[in-house]
Amino acid sequence: RIFKIASIPGDGIGVDITEAAVRVLNTLSKTVGGFEFEFETFDWSSKAYLERGWYMPPDGLEQLKKYDAIYFGAVGWPDVPDHISLWSLILPIRKALNQYVNVRPTRILAGTKSPLSDCSPSDLDWVIVRENSEGEYSGQGGTSHEHSEHAVATEVSIFTQVGIERIMRFAFEMAKSRPRKKLTMVTKSNAQRHGMVLWDRIFYEIAKEYPDVEIDKMLVDAMTVRMVLNPKSLDTIVATNLHADILSDLAAALSGSIGIAPSSNLDPTRKNPSMFEPIHGSAPDIAGQGIANPVGAFWSAAEMVRWLGEEKAADGLMRAIENMTEAGVKTKDLGGEKNTKEVTDAVCTEIERL
Amino acid sequence: RIFKIASIPGDGIGVDITEAAVRVLNTLSKTVGGFEFEFETFDWSSKAYLERGWYMPPDGLEQLKKYDAIYFGAVGWPDVPDHISLWSLILPIRKALNQYVNVRPTRILAGTKSPLSDCSPSDLDWVIVRENSEGEYSGQGGTSHEHSEHAVATEVSIFTQVGIERIMRFAFEMAKSRPRKKLTMVTKSNAQRHGMVLWDRIFYEIAKEYPDVEIDKMLVDAMTVRMVLNPKSLDTIVATNLHADILSDLAAALSGSIGIAPSSNLDPTRKNPSMFEPIHGSAPDIAGQGIANPVGAFWSAAEMVRWLGEEKAADGLMRAIENMTEAGVKTKDLGGEKNTKEVTDAVCTEIERL
Ligand SMILES: CC(C)[C@H](C(=O)O)[C@@H](O)C(=O)O
Ligand SMILES: CC(C)[C@H](C(=O)O)[C@@H](O)C(=O)O
Numbered sequence: 001r002i003f004k005i006a007s008i009p010g011d012g013i014g015v016d017i018t019e020a021a022v023r024v025l026n027t028l029s030k031t032v033g034g035f036e037f038e039f040e041t042f043d044w045s046s047k048a049y050l051e052r053g054w055y056m057p058p059d060g061l062e063q064l065k066k067y068d069a070i071y072f073g074a075v076g077w078p079d080v081p082d083h084i085s086l087w088s089l090i091l092p093i094r095k096a097l098n099q100y101v102n103v104r105p106t107r108i109l110a111g112t113k114s115p116l117s118d119c120s121p122s123d124l125d126w127v128i129v130r131e132n133s134e135g136e137y138s139g140q141g142g143t144s145h146e147h148s149e150h151a152v153a154t155e156v157s158i159f160t161q162v163g164i165e166r167i168m169r170f171a172f173e174m175a176k177s178r179p180r181k182k183l184t185m186v187t188k189s190n191a192q193r194h195g196m197v198l199w200d201r202i203f204y205e206i207a208k209e210y211p212d213v214e215i216d217k218m219l220v221d222a223m224t225v226r227m228v229l230n231p232k233s234l235d236t237i238v239a240t241n242l243h244a245d246i247l248s249d250l251a252a253a254l255s256g257s258i259g260i261a262p263s264s265n266l267d268p269t270r271k272n273p274s275m276f277e278p279i280h281g282s283a284p285d286i287a288g289q290g291i292a293n294p295v296g297a298f299w300s301a302a303e304m305v306r307w308l309g310e311e312k313a314a315d316g317l318m319r320a321i322e323n324m325t326e327a328g329v330k331t332k333d334l335g336g337e338k339n340t341k342e343v344t345d346a347v348c349t350e351i352e353r354l
Numbered sequence: 355r356i357f358k359i360a361s362i363p364g365d366g367i368g369v370d371i372t373e374a375a376v377r378v379l380n381t382l383s384k385t386v387g388g389f390e391f392e393f394e395t396f397d398w399s400s401k402a403y404l405e406r407g408w409y410m411p412p413d414g415l416e417q418l419k420k421y422d423a424i425y426f427g428a429v430g431w432p433d434v435p436d437h438i439s440l441w442s443l444i445l446p447i448r449k450a451l452n453q454y455v456n457v458r459p460t461r462i463l464a465g466t467k468s469p470l471s472d473c474s475p476s477d478l479d480w481v482i483v484r485e486n487s488e489g490e491y492s493g494q495g496g497t498s499h500e501h502s503e504h505a506v507a508t509e510v511s512i513f514t515q516v517g518i519e520r521i522m523r524f525a526f527e528m529a530k531s532r533p534r535k536k537l538t539m540v541t542k543s544n545a546q547r548h549g550m551v552l553w554d555r556i557f558y559e560i561a562k563e564y565p566d567v568e569i570d571k572m573l574v575d576a577m578t579v580r581m582v583l584n585p586k587s588l589d590t591i592v593a594t595n596l597h598a599d600i601l602s603d604l605a606a607a608l609s610g611s612i613g614i615a616p617s618s619n620l621d622p623t624r625k626n627p628s629m630f631e632p633i634h635g636s637a638p639d640i641a642g643q644g645i646a647n648p649v650g651a652f653w654s655a656a657e658m659v660r661w662l663g664e665e666k667a668a669d670g671l672m673r674a675i676e677n678m679t680e681a682g683v684k685t686k687d688l689g690g691e692k693n694t695k696e697v698t699d700a701v702c703t704e705i706e707r708l
Pocket of ligand 1: 086090245279544545575
């Protein structure tokens with residue numbers, strides 16, 4: 001099988017880690033056999049934007065639809081306001097390609113540790129299911145009386161029955177597929193009494209369809225406390241676009257580093273390609289130094305391989321990553337001293353040994 | 355001087371810890387001398403609501419205006435939807451009394467420790483300045499097509515020039531008054547491009563008035579990572595109503611327990627009474643057992659005493675609290691085995707020893 005992959009390295013360390021991920025994916029397909037990748041690289045970056053004035057061409061989203069999957073590095077660069085870069089690239093892709101789920105697993109990889117003193121690897125094994133198409137990221141709102149002393153700006157979060165139902169069903173299915181069958185729903189329905197209350201209600205409605213899934217409900221503020229002080233009590237988590245954005249960064253930090261965390265932007269209907277990207281940003285402070293941690297990129301690549309149906313290869317890649325971290329081959333953020341290339345070489349060697 | 359205090363114990367452990375705080379405040383005034391408290395207790399609770407159908411009487415907010423300060427326990431009870439209880443009590447008070455700042459200091463108290471393995475008491479000393487009057491808590495929004503398959507609900511966040519300017523000025527003054535003079539501004543202006551962008555812009559404008567304050571800007575998701583992995587790099591933090599709500603709970607957890615964290619809802623114009631409350635909730639799971647940690651309530655009481663102008667007494671109360679925790683008198687959440695009454699007795703003894 002040949003998988004056509006659109007690769008969008010983007011900005012900063014996105015470029016380094018995408019290159020690393022492509023090498024690893026090619027090594028994987030060669031070693032495991034039975035499938036191959038055909039990569040097409042799109043230079044939709046902030047650098048390009050600054051030169052020519054656009055990120056994607058007008059038919060960019062249409063072009064992407066022709067691929068089996070999208071691999072994304074990172075977007076954002078100091079010379080472009082973040083809301084311009086993100087709303088020109090990553091957010092329209094998520095929305096237009098109906099990638100209404102963002103799956104963010106978190107656990108402590110072999111040979112790495114949590115910054116929490118009382119947290120062993122078996123205590124932290126979460127999957128955050130993030131609503132990826134509406135809510136606080138709907139883009140609605142505006143500004144009146146701009147640049148006057150009575151300026152007023154709004155951010156409008158939109159929550160729909162359909163949008164909430166489909167993310168809840170996905171989350172329940174995810175919870176059901178995991179050994180502990182536990183789903184924690186996060187909201188802020190005490191302070192936000194419209195959309196958040198609808199979110200709560202639909203959660204309890206859909207819960208009736210899944211009597212074998214154990215459920216509970218948390219307020220987003222209290223959730224951070226529970227993640228820090230009682231990580232073991234959590235398993236699968238479902239939250240809104242913004243809440244899950246925040247909680248998944250926190251989760252990554254608690255598992256050791258933002259540099260290892262993967263994410264999958266999924267269209268569960270499979271009518272459009274899904275997109276895979278590490279959750280870290282473009283990290284301008286370390287860009288171009290060749291020291292970025294590529295593990296989040298590799299883990300995202302593994303999730304892509306799994307989504308494409310090559311389960312065995314995906315498991316193999318994860319094993320290769322953890323064999324490597326266990327052997328102490330790690331970048332600085334994980335307490336090691338290797339650079340991006342050394343880690344990439346090491347993973348390729350581990351893959352060849354599988 | 356006599357300070358008239360409106361005391362609203364509210365629900366669950368709010369009742370226990372308010373009682374404890376009142377005892378401690380009376381002991382403090384007796385010991386230090388020069389001021390006295392006159393408490394009036396308001397039974398504006400969920401229990402009362404369930405019996406009679408209302409929390410505050412129609413002139414409740416007017417009544418509160420006659421006091422020098424308000425001491426608040428906690429509100430929220432399983433039999434009342436949270437958005438009803440909160441929008442009937444705590445949120446209207448914050449708004450109607452112009453308490454547009456919520457100050458949330460966090461540090462590791464003597465004799466207690468952070469759940470982070472690599473975090474000594476001097477590494478974590480933050481003040482979170484929370485916008486308390488608008489933003490995500492504006493209450494605007496609604497639901498259309500309710501209970502139909504195409505229901506749509508909105509949450510509308512409102513940000514105003516005046517609202518942002520005043521919280522920024524307060525935050526800069528706070529930063530300036532602290533030894534490190536550092537202010538970190540938190541936002542999510544990459545995804546939310548209207549109100550959040552206004553927030554960013556005003557921050558940089560006001561910053562010009564404070565050349566001696568060192569500033570930086572964080573996205574709320576990345577901020578959680580920094581709090582966990584680099585607590586030492588932070589000092590004063592300013593954030594929106596929702597972001598600061600989340601970050602302050604996280605901060606409390608990282609300092610050891612949500613049970614110690616205080617908050618001050620301030621009207622800096624002093625035209626209305628300010629309100630002091632621990633940041634924890636009513637904790638139905640441990641309510642009525644006499645085991646709640648009253649330290650957050652005592653710390654909030656100390657902040658009230660300070661706001662009322664009795665600096666020396668406030669410092670004394672903080673010293674008494676830390677003499678006690680240092681001596682190992684702690685509730686379970688802090689690794690001790692004392693109950694609410696024992697901790698309260700111990701603090702009163704420490705106050706008398708000052
Ligand atoms: C880059 C940004 C838009 C993005 C988000 O907020 O979704 C990032 O933080 C993430 O978590 O994927
Ligand atoms: C009770 C609730 C409305 C409140 C808030 O969200 O402001 C609480 O979480 C807090 O932090 O004071």
